[in-house]
Amino acid sequence: MKAESKLSRLVLASPWFLLIFLVIPLLVILSVTLGFHIPLVRSTTPLLVNNVCFAFLVACRLFRYCAGLRKSIRYGAACCRPPRSFTLHSPVADVQALLGKAGYSCDADGRYCEQRDFGYLGTTVMYAGLFILLSVGSLDNLRQFSGVLLDGMGPATSLSKVNSYRSINKGPLAASPASLPTMQILSQSLPDSTYPKGTTTVALTAEDGKTETSTLVPGIPLRYGAFDISMAKLVFQPEIVIKDKDSGTILFDGLVRLDPLVQKRGAYSFYGLFQGDILGGGAYYQPEKNMLMVVVTKGDEKVVTDLAFQVDQQVLKGDYILSCAKMGQWSEIHVIHRRHKGLLFFGAVLAAIGLLLRVAIRPQRAWLEETPEGCVVSVLGKNTLRLLKLAV
Numbered sequence: 001m002k003a004e005s006k007l008s009r010l011v012l013a014s015p016w017f018l019l020i021f022l023v024i025p026l027l028v029i030l031s032v033t034l035g036f037h038i039p040l041v042r043s044t045t046p047l048l049v050n051n052v053c054f055a056f057l058v059a060c061r062l063f064r065y066c067a068g069l070r071k072s073i074r075y076g077a078a079c080c081r082p083p084r085s086f087t088l089h090s091p092v093a094d095v096q097a098l099l100g101k102a103g104y105s106c107d108a109d110g111r112y113c114e115q116r117d118f119g120y121l122g123t124t125v126m127y128a129g130l131f132i133l134l135s136v137g138s139l140d141n142l143r144q145f146s147g148v149l150l151d152g153m154g155p156a157t158s159l160s161k162v163n164s165y166r167s168i169n170k171g172p173l174a175a176s177p178a179s180l181p182t183m184q185i186l187s188q189s190l191p192d193s194t195y196p197k198g199t200t201t202v203a204l205t206a207e208d209g210k211t212e213t214s215t216l217v218p219g220i221p222l223r224y225g226a227f228d229i230s231m232a233k234l235v236f237q238p239e240i241v242i243k244d245k246d247s248g249t250i251l252f253d254g255l256v257r258l259d260p261l262v263q264k265r266g267a268y269s270f271y272g273l274f275q276g277d278i279l280g281g282g283a284y285y286q287p288e289k290n291m292l293m294v295v296v297t298k299g300d301e302k303v304v305t306d307l308a309f310q311v312d313q314q315v316l317k318g319d320y321i322l323s324c325a326k327m328g329q330w331s332e333i334h335v336i337h338r339r340h341k342g343l344l345f346f347g348a349v350l351a352a353i354g355l356l357l358r359v360a361i362r363p364q365r366a367w368l369e370e371t372p373e374g375c376v377v378s379v380l381g382k383n384t385l386r387l388l389k390l391a392v
Contacts, residue, residue: 055134072105077112122357129350144171156184237328252276
């Protein structure tokens with residue numbers, strides 16, 4: 001029974017036991033920051049299982065602490081008795097009476113006393129906040145659906161079809177996108193001082209035929225049912241063709257994705273890398289004037305040339321003939337099943353308040369043992385120690 005009691009206290013009371021649930025999150029952080037894959041965290045499943053188990057344990061602790069709120073003896077004599085003690089030259093009965101007048105409760109045999117404190121309530125509140133945080137977060141991860149697509153002006157795209165997305169991240173119980181509308185991009189605005197990443201005006205048509213027109217601004221999601229539809233940025237995608245000047249051999253022919261630069265390089269605000277079998281390089285783009293600056297690299301050789309899209313059919317530079325056959329202009333659209341951020345924030349605040357209460361208000365407890373000299377006392381809590389020292 002004693003071993004079972006120690007195990008029970010380890011699982012349901014000890015803060016050290018909770019540290020095992022930090023192992024997988026730390027491995028995930030190390031995997032991301034150090035840039036290498038750790039076998040245990042190659043997918044999100046281990047982290048999700050870890051959090052679900054953590055939430056279950058926190059629920060058990062919360063139930064235990066809630067049950068203890070109504071009891072006069074909450075911690076119990078078996079928990080955390082300090083090794084040090086001192087002797088009072090007073091019988092146990094007198095010490096019990098002194099503690100009783102100060103609001104302490106004693107157990108059945110009178111050898112253990114404790115005072116009800118708000119720190120215990122703080123622990124309960126902390127576990128309540130953790131349970132909200134972990135359970136809501138785990139449920140959101142189970143129901144997770146996030147998709148990314150590149151779309152431009154033209155025919156409408158059905159957001160309810162999985163094959164419309166370039167990439168999808170789904171949880172085991174992922175929310176269905178069946179309720180999402182079709183989306184048609186009506187216009188795209190280039191980045192300016194007001195909107196550094198540009199904007200996209202879209203028409204969203206529901207199953208019943210009702211159409212809503214909205215302007216998507218990066219950083220401001222549009223709420224649609226249980227989903228958020230947002231624009232991340234504008235993306236340009238020119239098809240760059242590079243040929244050998246003498247033989248006419250095609251050295252590179254492919255689409256190059258150009259993303260917004262954090263800081264402009266001169267007049268150019270978009271940039272992307274490309275790599276072929278023979279050569280590689282990068283391309284800069286100035287959408288206001290349809291100007292491309294292509295940097296071709298082959299070993300230590302570097303060739304830089306300017307190319308006006310739809311004006312210059314071909315440009316000869318060094319040993320290369322460069323051309324741009326077409327230019328795609330896309331909006332990167334993100335569709336995400338909305339998380340319960342309000343509940344998550346509430347749970348985090350609740351847990352922080354409970355932790356502060358527990359740290360600020362320490363338990364006041366005393367263990368009494370009768371001896372021929374008087375009463376041997378072990379104490380936890382400065383207030384209890386001060387009270388008994390005054391009685392010496």
